[in-house]
Amino acid sequence: MGSPRNGRSSRRRRWASLLGATALAVTAGGALACPAGAATDVDFATHCIPPAIAGLPPIDGTTTAKITVDDTSPEVGDTVTVTYTVVTAAAANPTAIDLPADIMTPTGKVTLGGAQTGDVTVAGPRKNDPVPGKAAFPSFSMTGTFTVTSPDAITLAPGDYNIHTSYILELDTVCTVTNPPAPVSETITAADNPPANTRNLGLGSASGAPGDPVTFTGGGFTPGATVTVAGRSGSGPTADRTTVTAGSSGGISGSLVVNDLTTTGVVAYEGSAWTAELGTPPAAYVVIDDTPVPEGSQRLTATVKAGDLSMAQTGDSVTMSTVDFGSGDRSTGDLNTVTVKDYRGGPAGWSLTGKVTDFSGPGAKIDAGKLSWTPACTTKAGSPSTCQAGSPGVVGGAGATLASTPDGTLTGGEFTASAGLSLDVPAFTPPGAYAGVLTLTLT
Template sequence: MRTRAGSRRWSAAVGVAVLAATTGGALSPPAAAEGEAPSGQVEFPTHCLPPQEAGLPPADGPTTARITVDDPAPKVGDTVTVTYQVARTPAVNPLGAELPADALTPTGRILLGGAQSGEVTVVGAKRNDPVQAGAGLPAVTMTGTFTVTAPGMITLAPGSYTLHTGHLLDLDTACAVTGAPVSERLTATPLPRANLRSVALGTAYGKPGAEVKVTGVGFAPGAAVTVTGRAGAAETADRVEATADERGEVMAELPVTDRATTAVVAYEGAAWSAQEGSGPAAYTVIAATPSGTQKVTAVVEPGALSMTQAGASIALGAFPYGEGGAAPGRIGTVTVKDARGGPAGWSLIGKVTDFTGPGGVVIPGASLSWTPSCTAAPGSPSRCVAGSAGVVGPEGAVLASAPDAEPVGGTFTIDATVALTLPPYTPPGAYRAVLTLTFS
């Protein structure tokens, strides 16, 4: 699935450099001043029920939390990664002894509102310092994904969460949330023929062999649907077949036996694709740890597709009045970083307006041509393909691209020499145009 990363504009002038830059990317919020709460942090009452085996009373008190998203302006059909950070909880260590390090698995739910309703299941890795008996449980971070199904503003509010401790006994401390305020908002834009397929899980974790209730929506009515486990971009051995009903909904029970499974997806056709498959729903296989051993878990989190550019203008060479020819120049070096970890490639396309000069003289944008080059950094799994040399013009031309593949990713350096061809006796002065690079 391709994600629009924004666009930048640069102006070019014969003999004169003129800046005219815009950006379509989201601006990061200003950092919180010392002593202030981070942007989006909210506080709400919580009722935490310790496991019955602990013999402890319920814990009531405030939870301080924050929800963030990796894309505040997605399109319908995009998969958004959400993070639920609990900075403070009233829950306490349910053991009568010290809880060792990395024995706490958090799971939770985020409530969607506004243009899209529903819940997002989130799960966190085992990352905690030792907790003394009777002491409060530490801060936790949980992540998950959901597919945007409707345009407009979508609100995200903290929901209930469960703190699972897996030392000596498997114990769950369930924390119920009521009336939590909205912590994050995003605005989704419509996309023609958007992929609205998504899945939700009845639980976010379980032991090997546990059956997981999978609910899917947005599939073609009557379509054959494959529900399968996934580890990164690869499918695992967990698989079951289902059929979408007349409303495009799917209900399935997926036995999860492969310990490599970290998510569940569903798709139509012979294999998963961004056009006919759902986004992944996070799932964790909790295996019993034999005495005297430690299980080590590493999590590789997907990143973003981004673009930066050195410099903000293009200065073309000048030549004497009366002589026609090409004014040479070079665009600022563009660096593309693809850390999404998915199967979708990307493309970088340039368009240029007509050049205007003194007295309203117009030089057609088609007079500007370029010769692109593109280099992938060592170790990048994707190929970087430079666009063809030729006219840029108002219709646009490809500067560089990376094809869809499995897997994709890497860092790419993109350059291009440019030349503006002017006729003889072009009136003296500066001629300006805007070159727009669109990244998708």
């Protein structure tokens, strides 16, 4: 695992698409639409082993899953966030007992192929709808990250996954790909680039009980350097740590005993403390608390539920100012305010981009490259991330960034983006109304 190159705005694949329309109208005026994207669902044969206590034989069925990423065109050295969604699990609730909401903790792996091979560990939040006895498990998602170390096409396929339930008993339903690898669900194309940081870390497992050792392997470190491998809880370190020496090729391997129940990941780094320049991003890891509750005691569990990345706008039309025939003046206006809410609670930032079509009118058109904007963005107090406005300039058909937040250890918050609009109307443009379509995409 490694950190993204400093100063680079990631070209991210959309996590979600939010729809809206803003008409820009000019006499002598723009519709904001965010078309939905779709990931590729794949089916694969799966062998699931129910918990022994259920007394059930293994289940051979079919899993439907999809893999999405936040960046389909990274460069070598970039960090890509991967989301593994099990749309339909091959297994079901192994007991006749109704399972309540928010007792499932899924973990799994995504298999890389093509220009880069290996597994990406992924983990999901303890979040689910109620599951009736013997009913199918609901859809769930797991996320993790990996560092791009090789240029060219990299394929991503769903791998083995585990469904852990914490209700009355701590139970695991382990599902493996019958004929690995599973079909490819996503492909990214990486560009060659001398990486600022190619340090990477992979874990042998994405979960374990307190005190369990987790094996790790990594690469990209300075040969002979002392490398610290440590637990991470949100944006801060835990006391769980070990040190190893990087080999002659910069590789590391070993095991780390994880005790802290709040652990959300594991990092590796050179130096006295973790930094983005000399360390890896967190490899997802979940500690499953299986400590028996003493007699006469009760375990109290509170869950922080992950949310979504969403966008809303204050209106769906903008009427820009009128210009006189033959003047060659600019038609101006203000983009409807856009509010972005990031409640995912993960390491990924976001980017809000826009592009515009040509402005069509009575027997003529105004080229899309004539529309410029001056973006602005504000951050709601208390938000973990800080919003950055895009650069003033041409919007055009190629598009431009309205606002964004960077990747970080913990991101999120509420943000308000806006822009002043200016359409350069060529002199002697035939009189009439001209309209274009401005598309905003939140990724």
